[in-house]
Amino acid sequence: MSNDGRRRAVRCAAAVVGAVAVGAATVVAGAVPAAATAGFKKADNGASITAYRWLNKGKTAFDFTVKSPALGASQNVRVLLPKGWKYNSRQSWPVVYAYHGGNDNYTSWTRKKNTDIEALSRKWGVMVVMPEASNGSFTDWWNGGKGGTPRWEEFHLREVRQLVERNYQAGGSRAAMGISSGAQGACTYAGRAPGMFRYAACFSGVLSMSSPGMPALLMYTNSGNGNDPYAIWGIPWIDKANWDAHDPIHLLPRMKGTRLYVSSGTTGQRGPLDSPDIAPWDIGYLSERAIGPTVEQFAARAKRLGIPVTAHIYGNGRHSWPYWKREMHTAWPMMMKTLGAKQVG
Numbered sequence: 581m582s583n584d585g586r587r588r589a590v591r592c593a594a595a596v597v598g599a600v601a602v603g604a605a606t607v608v609a610g611a612v613p614a615a616a617t618a619g620f621k622k623a624d625n626g627a628s629i630t631a632y633r634w635l636n637k638g639k640t641a642f643d644f645t646v647k648s649p650a651l652g653a654s655q656n657v658r659v660l661l662p663k664g665w666k667y668n669s670r671q672s673w674p675v676v677y678a679y680h681g682g683n684d685n686y687t688s689w690t691r692k693k694n695t696d697i698e699a700l701s702r703k704w705g706v707m708v709v710m711p712e713a714s715n716g717s718f719t720d721w722w723n724g725g726k727g728g729t730p731r732w733e734e735f736h737l738r739e740v741r742q743l744v745e746r747n748y749q750a751g752g753s754r755a756a757m758g759i760s761s762g763a764q765g766a767c768t769y770a771g772r773a774p775g776m777f778r779y780a781a782c783f784s785g786v787l788s789m790s791s792p793g794m795p796a797l798l799m800y801t802n803s804g805n806g807n808d809p810y811a812i813w814g815i816p817w818i819d820k821a822n823w824d825a826h827d828p829i830h831l832l833p834r835m836k837g838t839r840l841y842v843s844s845g846t847t848g849q850r851g852p853l854d855s856p857d858i859a860p861w862d863i864g865y866l867s868e869r870a871i872g873p874t875v876e877q878f879a880a881r882a883k884r885l886g887i888p889v890t891a892h893i894y895g896n897g898r899h900s901w902p903y904w905k906r907e908m909h910t911a912w913p914m915m916m917k918t919l920g921a922k923q924v925g
Contacts, residue, residue: 621746625649627739629747641690641698650720650739652729657740658686659748660701660708663924672751673707674919675744677736677777679718681760682805686712694901695908706921707750711740715805717798718765719826722814736765737773753919755779757911759904760867763787763842764828767878770838771831779918781841781911783904786871787878788829789813795823797870829878835887839918841911842879843892843903846872851897853906858898867899890914 620629632644640661647654662673678697680688689697689710701708716732744750756777758766763785770780786794795816799809814822824830845851848869850860858864872893879891892910897903916923 620743623739623742623746625734625739627735627743629743630654640702643686644743646735646739646743648735648739650729650731650734655712655714655735656686657712657744658690658710659744660690660698660710662705662707663702664705665707665749667748669749672745672749673705674753674755674916674921675707675709675750676701676755676757676915676919677741677766678708678710679713679736679756679758679762679765680710681758681762682715682801685714686710695905697908700909700912703923704916704921705924706916706919707744707748709740709744709750711736713762713765715761715802715807717761717802717812718768719812721811722819722822723811725814725819733769733772737769737776741776753778753921755781755915755919757781757783757908757915758785759783759901760785760899764789767828767835767840767842768826768831770840771828771834772826774834775837777838779839779841779915780835781908781915782828782843782875783907784844784868784871784875784899785828785842786874787842788874789823789827790830791874791877793870794874829874829881832878832881832885832887835882836885838887839914840882840887840889841892841907841914842875842889843894843907843910844868844872844875845894845897845899845903846876847895849896851894851903853902854898854900862898864898864900868897871899 617629617631622628626649628647630645630647632642635641643656643658645654645656678689689695713732716730718732720731720733754777756766756769763782766780767782767785767787770777802809802812813826816823845868848865876893879889882889
């Protein structure tokens with residue numbers, strides 16, 4: 581796919597996601613006039629907040645839209661606010677950046693059928709920021725070595741971070757958390773930006789991209805999303821240096837200031853949280869069987885390097901939300917302790 585084609589695809593995806601977000605939000609809250617965003621501070625590269633929308637009457641959650649030079653498009657971000665948050669206060673808050681998986685969007689973590697993250701986070705003095713990631717693979721795309729849009733890493737680590745810190749009192753005590761490709765992203769970002777995250781929780785993510793069969797699997801998955809798979813990290817056997825530069829297991833030496841939680845199934849067999857109606861050959865089982873060994877390898881190397889890691893390799897179980905919700909609840913108290921977040925009444 582040409583660069584122009586990719587740009588059109590990104591813009592199209594942004595428009596669809598934006599329409600979904602607006603449609604969902606209008607059920608519970610009215611739109612904020614565009615003029616109200618004029619006073620917001622911009623990111624260093626000029627990224628700006630162009631709209632926001634409260635999601636409930638209590639004003640504990642909202643979506644905002646970013647006009648992103650990194651993406652060459654506008655994309656959305658969802659925010660869950662802690663108790664006591666006030667706009668323009670001098671207090672800042674610890675932040676969990678929660679990344680969604682492939683073929684999904686920024687609303688993923690807050691769907692009731694997926695998790696109870698809204699109720700969980702309200703028990704703690706912590707903000708949760710959930711940016712759109714589309715199917716961008718949590719990287720600035722290689723594009724044959726030419727770079728250019730989309731630059732998802734820049735969008736997440738610079739544009740979104742700077743906008744929430746400069747406008748919504750997000751603090752410098754940060755955690756990254758993700759599922760599936762978002763888990764790969766969370767553990768990648770912990771290495772790509774050393775010191776940015778105190779904690780990274782990665783549930784069922786490919787954590788060793790160079791493991792046998794993984795490059796082919798990743799490119800096959802991304803080609804199914806309508807992308808040019810070579811445009812993301814390059815051609816594995818030619819652009820190996822760029823692959824390695826975004827591979828969580830290769831980035832581990834840069835994560836010594838980050839505490840890690842990693843988890844996955846390994847057997848590809850039915851687990852305790854799976855419906856008996858799911859076929860044994862379901863892709864969710866095949867996915868965990870492929871991903872599990874990469875998580876084991878990552879955890880083993882982290883321990884050899886002396887990096888604090890908690891690994892829950894649970895064997896049976898599908899690549900699905902019931903397990904990720906369970907893992908979130910297991911990792912959450914450790915994550916809150918590391919961030920210095922306090923429980924609230």
